[in-house]
Amino acid sequence: MLVLHIGVDLDNTVLDATSSYLQYYNKASGLSLAPADVNDYYFYRLYGWDNEQRKTVYHKYGYDIHWNSKPFPMAVEILQQLFEKHKISIITARPLLFHEVTVKWLKHHNIPYHNITLTENKLQECISSKVDVLIDDAPHYAEEFALQNKPIILFEQPYNSSVSNDIVYRASNWVQVIKHVDYLDSLS
Numbered sequence: 001m002l003v004l005h006i007g008v009d010l011d012n013t014v015l016d017a018t019s020s021y022l023q024y025y026n027k028a029s030g031l032s033l034a035p036a037d038v039n040d041y042y043f044y045r046l047y048g049w050d051n052e053q054r055k056t057v058y059h060k061y062g063y064d065i066h067w068n069s070k071p072f073p074m075a076v077e078i079l080q081q082l083f084e085k086h087k088i089s090i091i092t093a094r095p096l097l098f099h100e101v102t103v104k105w106l107k108h109h110n111i112p113y114h115n116i117t118l119t120e121n122k123l124q125e126c127i128s129s130k131v132d133v134l135i136d137d138a139p140h141y142a143e144e145f146a147l148q149n150k151p152i153i154l155f156e157q158p159y160n161s162s163v164s165n166d167i168v169y170r171a172s173n174w175v176q177v178i179k180h181v182d183y184l185d186s187l188s
């Protein structure tokens, strides 16, 4: 029997989305931002774009952005290890338009999972599918989960450093992620 139900975000949690986005956003804008410039979760704002402009660029380059993203060190190995013992649900806020490239990318990188859901309402999804812990980088999900007393493992990024709460477990790499999972497992 699988022990914990773990929700796993993709962008900037399993894979380096920042580098891939910047490559194509720089191309679209003519600017040359570097990962060190990114201090905003909504980093399209660093290009001076509004949400409509972001959508146009994202719809044009999104396939390439997602296909060319690289997994973070040890993410694949540790997800393979977690999959042996736990239920893994990929929960990403990517739009349905990019469902196919997402599934193809996961297969290409040998990342195992039981379910995949594309939704922006991660809290609702985690409640209805009884997820025990979410691994994510987004500051707004960390705040939402903490308010509901639901544990979250926050994958450290420059834009989430101000989030702090007893129920938020911070991890700066995947070895730290699995240590938090083992700890939560020991409580269950």
Ligand SMILES: [Mg+2]
Residues within 6 Å of the ligand: 009, 010, 011, 012, 013, 136, 137, 138
């Ligand atoms: Mg993310």
